[in-house]
Amino acid sequence: MKSTHLSLIAGAAVLAAVTGFATVTAPGAPAKTAAKPAAVLPVERSSLVCPAPSGSDLAETRYTAFTPAGEGGAAEGTAELKPALRVVDDEDETDPKKIKKAEEAAKKEKAKADKPVLAVQEPGKPVTAEADGGSAPALVGTATGGLAPGWAAQQTTEVTAGGARGLLGVSCTAPDTDFWFPGASTAKSRQDYLHLTNPDDSAAVADIELYGTEGALTSEVGDGIAVPARSSVAVLLSTLTDEAADHLTAHVTTRSGRVGAVVMSAEDGAGSDWITASDDPSGTLVMPGIPADATSVQLVAYAPGEDDADVKVRLVGKNATFSPAGSTTLHVKSSMTATVDLKDVTRGEPASLLLTPVRKNRATPIVAALRVVRGKGAKQEIAYIPATGPVGARATVADNRAKEATLSLTAPGATAEVKVTASAGSEGGEPVVETHTVKAGTTIAVTPKAPEGLKGAYALTVETTSGGPVHAARTLARTEGGVRMFTVQTLPDDRGTVEVPAARQDLSVLDD
Numbered sequence: 001m002k003s004t005h006l007s008l009i010a011g012a013a014v015l016a017a018v019t020g021f022a023t024v025t026a027p028g029a030p031a032k033t034a035a036k037p038a039a040v041l042p043v044e045r046s047s048l049v050c051p052a053p054s055g056s057d058l059a060e061t062r063y064t065a066f067t068p069a070g071e072g073g074a075a076e077g078t079a080e081l082k083p084a085l086r087v088v089d090d091e092d093e094t095d096p097k098k099i100k101k102a103e104e105a106a107k108k109e110k111a112k113a114d115k116p117v118l119a120v121q122e123p124g125k126p127v128t129a130e131a132d133g134g135s136a137p138a139l140v141g142t143a144t145g146g147l148a149p150g151w152a153a154q155q156t157t158e159v160t161a162g163g164a165r166g167l168l169g170v171s172c173t174a175p176d177t178d179f180w181f182p183g184a185s186t187a188k189s190r191q192d193y194l195h196l197t198n199p200d201d202s203a204a205v206a207d208i209e210l211y212g213t214e215g216a217l218t219s220e221v222g223d224g225i226a227v228p229a230r231s232s233v234a235v236l237l238s239t240l241t242d243e244a245a246d247h248l249t250a251h252v253t254t255r256s257g258r259v260g261a262v263v264m265s266a267e268d269g270a271g272s273d274w275i276t277a278s279d280d281p282s283g284t285l286v287m288p289g290i291p292a293d294a295t296s297v298q299l300v301a302y303a304p305g306e307d308d309a310d311v312k313v314r315l316v317g318k319n320a321t322f323s324p325a326g327s328t329t330l331h332v333k334s335s336m337t338a339t340v341d342l343k344d345v346t347r348g349e350p351a352s353l354l355l356t357p358v359r360k361n362r363a364t365p366i367v368a369a370l371r372v373v374r375g376k377g378a379k380q381e382i383a384y385i386p387a388t389g390p391v392g393a394r395a396t397v398a399d400n401r402a403k404e405a406t407l408s409l410t411a412p413g414a415t416a417e418v419k420v421t422a423s424a425g426s427e428g429g430e431p432v433v434e435t436h437t438v439k440a441g442t443t444i445a446v447t448p449k450a451p452e453g454l455k456g457a458y459a460l461t462v463e464t465t466s467g468g469p470v471h472a473a474r475t476l477a478r479t480e481g482g483v484r485m486f487t488v489q490t491l492p493d494d495r496g497t498v499e500v501p502a503a504r505q506d507l508s509v510l511d512d
Contacts, residue, residue, distance in 0.1 A: 042149040049260030050139040050172040051195035064399035065153040066459040069124030077145020079120035084138040138232035140199040149496035154399040166271030169487030175258040179277040180367040181250040182300040186238040197232040204257025212245040249302035283363025285387035288352040289408035289473025296373035309364035321441040350445035352410040390469035392493030411438040414468030426456030
């Protein structure tokens with residue numbers, strides 16, 4: 001019985017640390033009061049990591065961070081992103097002069113890492129920072145107190161020339177221990193770097209597995225990759241295997257610690273962008289936000305379990321949900337990556353992709369993502385859309401600019417209503433609120449109304465107010481040198497609240 005009592009006490013301690021209170025009733029003890037329903041409380045701490053934005057000297061990057069106003073958003077607390085430490089090559093560690101030089105460099109690096117790049121001061125108002133060139137570091141950070149619920153950050157990078165040319169955007173992610181990246185590649189025409197960022201004060205160890213269309217790729221160097229404390233490392237996927245695979249799925253897990261993981265993909269003649277992780281394996285997946293003018297859409301899916309998956313491929317369009325001609329279903333073999341070229345499937349209308357099991361009683365979990373192209377020939381530009389969860393209660397994307405943002409809203413099931421709030425600008429402007437109805441089985445694309453008197457960047461917060469689940473994505477687009485550059489970020493639930501069961505415990509009944 002001791003172990004049971006200890007577990008209860010430990011669980012109470014954890015809840016108290018997160019929410020500020022917890023009480024427990026011991027097994028077999030009479031309850032003094034009726035059980036109370038679970039309380040929904042704002043989170044009091046959250047973490048984010050952002051990868052190093054680019055290796056190009058031509059890169060121009062803007063960071064934006066934001067905590068939504070409203071319930072749970074209060075000025076008390078902190079929300080800071082700081083530079084990650086650089087990983088120093090110590091192969092000359094026997095040379096005293098180089099050791100001393102490295103130590104001095106490490107001290108300077110540590111001093112820089114202690115200074116926030118971004119610090120949110122109040123909910124409802126974004127903060128921004130800029131960095132030029134290829135030396136901008138990865139960022140790690142924590143939000144506490146009233147600035148933690150819904151805390152979001154984004155980095156947007158523009159590279160106007162070279163192999164990394166493009167508009168690259170990525171929402172900074174919460175650290176975790178398991179990530180799936182359908183759509184990665186080790187092809188000679190691709191340079192895909194997996195960025196691993198460790199926000200914690202102890203080292204993390206990660207493993208990387210690659211799965212192509214014929215199964216697992218042979219790799220002897222993808223295991224046991226060390227990511228030092230509060231540091232970031234980038235791994236070129238093509239160095240992990242001798243096999244050149246056009247289409248593969250990368251799987252990242254950690255043996256110890258946790259990391260943020262995201263893939264930067266640069267493709268010869270087609271630009272570059274970030275590939276973010278797919279939603280957890282599921283029998284039903286939604287990929288929202290395919291631009292109306294997409295010239296090519298490619299679906300990449302992977303079945304991580306022991307069973308093959310047969311899924312229906314359907315497009316959720318402006319007026320209805322339908323199966324694309326010639327691509328009504330997709331068979332995904334166990335532990336293999338499958339692809340289908342949907343070409344210019346949107347036909348000039350905004351859309352999202354919906355995957356559902358062919359047989360409802362056999363919903364084999366899969367992960368999936370889309371590679372989307374705008375333009376043709378030398379003026380192509382690429383972006384990636386992973387399968388993503390619904391907006392839920394609330395979701396936010398931090399970096400938006402006047403006339404450059406498009407918001408895509410998809411209701412794959414029942415009709416839904418959403419509230420969209422454009423925050424105050426980072427340098428001025430008043431918030432604006434709009435409501436939208438998304439009919440069942442349709443996708444709408446709206447140009448958000450910018451804040452009144454906007455100066456700087458603003459955040460978009462989407463809240464589901466009624467009806468079925470809504471999946472959302474935001475596209476940033478601009479034209480540079482005749483290239484219609486763009487990047488797409490999905491908006492899953494920000495998990496700004498947590499359910500905490502109410503209970504009561506009489507410690508006097510605990511015995512040996």
